[in-house]
Amino acid sequence: MSILEVTGLKKYYGAGAGVTRALDGVTLSIEQGEFAAIVGTSGSGKSTLLHMMGGLDVPTSGSVVVRGKELGKMKEEQLTIFRRRNIGFVFQNYNLVPVLNVYENIVLPVELDGDQPDRTYMEEIVQMLALEDKLQNMPNNLSGGQQQRVAIARALISKPAIILADEPTGNLDSRTSSDVLGLLKTTSRKFHQTLVMITHNNEIAQLADRIIRIEDGKIAE
Numbered sequence: 001m002s003i004l005e006v007t008g009l010k011k012y013y014g015a016g017a018g019v020t021r022a023l024d025g026v027t028l029s030i031e032q033g034e035f036a037a038i039v040g041t042s043g044s045g046k047s048t049l050l051h052m053m054g055g056l057d058v059p060t061s062g063s064v065v066v067r068g069k070e071l072g073k074m075k076e077e078q079l080t081i082f083r084r085r086n087i088g089f090v091f092q093n094y095n096l097v098p099v100l101n102v103y104e105n106i107v108l109p110v111e112l113d114g115d116q117p118d119r120t121y122m123e124e125i126v127q128m129l130a131l132e133d134k135l136q137n138m139p140n141n142l143s144g145g146q147q148q149r150v151a152i153a154r155a156l157i158s159k160p161a162i163i164l165a166d167e168p169t170g171n172l173d174s175r176t177s178s179d180v181l182g183l184l185k186t187t188s189r190k191f192h193q194t195l196v197m198i199t200h201n202n203e204i205a206q207l208a209d210r211i212i213r214i215e216d217g218k219i220a221e
C-alpha cells in the first residue's frame with residue numbers, strides 16, 4: 001500500500017455559474033520515502049491538493065488515505081491528532097508563532113501532543129539546520145531563510161512520516177532557496193520521510209524523484 005492515496009478528488013468553490021473547480025478528479029499515489037514535486041501554473045490547484053492531502057481542508061468528493069487511514073472518516077479531534085503525529089507542514093510564509101521564541105516554536109507540535117521533545121533528536125535537527133545559536137531569538141529577528149529553517153525544524157520534530165511543503169522557498173533568494181531545499185531533501189532522506197513539495201521552479205522540481213503536473217485541477221499527462 002502507498003503511504004498516501006488520493007482517489008477521484010474534487011474540490012469545488014462556489015456554485016452555479018460561479019463555480020471554481022479547483023480540483024476536478026485527481027487520483028494519485030505517493031510511495032513511502034518518495035520525493036514528489038507538484039508543479040503547475042498559478043491557480044492550477046496545487047495548494048488545494050496539498051491542503052486536502054494533509055487534511056487541512058475537506059474535499060467536495062473523493063478520498064485521501066494516509067497510512068491506511070481515510071482522512072474524511074475521522075472526527076475533527078482525531079484528525080488533528082493524526083495530522084500532528086504523521087504530517088509535517090512547511091508553508092511559504094513560515095507560519096511561525098510570533099510570541100514564541102525559536103526553541104518554543106520548534107517544540108510546539110510535540111508539546112501540543114502532551115509530550116516531551118526527544119533531546120538528542122532535537123539537537124540533531126537544530127545542528128543540521130544551523131539554528132544552535134538562534135534558539136532564544138524571536139522569529140521577527142530572523143531572516144527569511146532562518147525563519148524557514150525554523151519552520152522545517154518544527155515540521156521535523158514530531159518525526160512525521162510525511163512532509164508536505166507548499167512553495168517552501170517562494171520568498172527566499174536563490175542561494176538561500178537551494179540551501180533550504182538541500183536541507184529538506186537531506187533531512188527527509190535521513191529520517192526516511194516522504195516529501196511532497198509544490199514548486200513553480202523547474203530546477204527545484206528536477207531534484208525530485210517524480211514530477212506531478214497539475215493543470216486546471218487535473219493531473220496533466
Ligand SMILES: Nc1ncnc2c1ncn2[C@@H]1O[C@H](COP(=O)(O)OP(=O)(O)O)[C@@H](O)[C@H]1O
Binds near residue numbers: 040048
Ligand atoms: N478558499 C477559496 N475560495 C474560493 N476559491 C478558491 C479558494 N482557494 C482557492 N480557490 C481557487 O481555486 C483555484 C486553485 O487555487 P490554488 O489551489 O490555490 O492554486 P495554486 O496553488 O496552484 O496557485 C484558483 O482558481 C483559486 O482562485
Ligand SMILES: [Mg+2]
Binds near residue numbers: 046047048
Ligand atoms: Mg498555491
